[in-house]
Amino acid sequence: MTLTQLEIFSLVAELQGFTSAAHRLGISQSAVSHAIKALEQELGVALFRRHQTLVETSDIGQQLLGRARAMLGLANTLQQEAADARGMKRGTLRIGSFGPTSSTYLLPRILSRFRQAHPGIEVHVDEGPDRQVIHWLDERRVDIGFVVLEQERLDTYPLFEDQMVALLPTDHPLADREQVTLKDLCGAPFALTEAGSSELVTRLFSDARLVPNVRYRCSQLLSTLETVSRGDAVSLVAQASLPATPDPRYVQRPLLPAVPRKVGLAVLDRRQSSPATLAFIRIAQSLAL
CATH class of the missing domain: 3.40.190.10 (Periplasmic binding protein-like II)
Structure with missing residues (x-):
């Protein structure tokens, strides 16, 4: 089992398709199919149910998906910490944002300062309703999210x-x-x-x-x-x-x-957050929004 296989598994589950996952990763569909087949053979279970145009995770596939995303998140944190030792010159930060308050009012100013401080960090932003952002955090699809406070299950940081x-x-x-x-x-x-x-x-x-x-x-x-x-x-x-x-x-x-109404940032567990995530939090709080 490799991290590449887990990444492909997670992306196929998210996009519900082998072709769309291949396009996102910039590899052939046959390479995606081979990675999933090898992972299924190693685990001894079927991870997906195939339909004509879409695939969906099987029951055991859905159960294992959370574990896979957790492992990918920890691997990303390890890479981030190593990058931090080199001056945080590389890495990825995935942000969940909701509505005009965060996407239009808060996020642009924070991102502008963050990109100046850490130009090598690749930033991905997913937008959806506030409840969707919390779901993405639970699924580890995003590293950090804008949320309406209070959120007792999450580590939160009030902003506004x-x-x-x-x-x-x-x-x-x-x-x-x-x-x-x-x-x-x-x-x-x-x-x-x-x-x-x-x-x-x-x-x-x-x-x-x-x-x-x-x-x-x-x-x-x-x-x-x-x-x-x-x-x-x-x-x-x-x-x-x-x-x-x-x-x-x-x-x-x-x-x-x-x-x-209080709006802030949330992470699943601050102790497992990457250096890029923590840097984003510090910059957001420093702006006193």
Whole structure:
């Protein structure tokens, strides 16, 4: 068993295909097939179920996938520590990011400073909903992720705090108020943004024993903004996620009582984090975002 075989196994599982994995790695499909066949023969189990156009991990393959990713993560940490001894001139950092707050507001400034300090580190960024970033951390698909705090299972580092605000059409009756309650928002059609802080929004209503009238489930904040701007719904979003120049067709109003939202970085285990990951954390905290 080699790390190359484990890397190929992990990538085939992620992309659900031998051809796509071969393209990503820059090798032939036959080389991918040979590596998987050799690994299956050594382990004595079938790692994948083959379909016409896709492959999916078998039950035992899914179980072993987590172990494989853990081993690859530790190998990457070893390589990073060796690179650190040489001045961190080489290595890879995989980052999970969610929504405009991290992808647009936080990440660019951190990455700019990180690349200046460590130009030899190759950076990969995956974007998805906040719950997806946590899933990627659990699967070890990313080394570090932006998350909404608190996350008790993870080692976290607070970076930034803003407020949740009500988003209302300009001509909506609630737009005349200085503050809006969660109960107020239950009286109109509601647009829920699946990306970003959807888990926090859902939990806020649940804790208050309220049920919003969800008519729209938007995969991106831009869709939510357009839905509210048309006058079709109200919403609840994080203030930092809103564009710097808002559309005059909608307004934002603070919640009563105020609801802060904390955003930070998270890793599975700081003790196993690579030098590049720890350097990224230090730079992010130094910027006092």
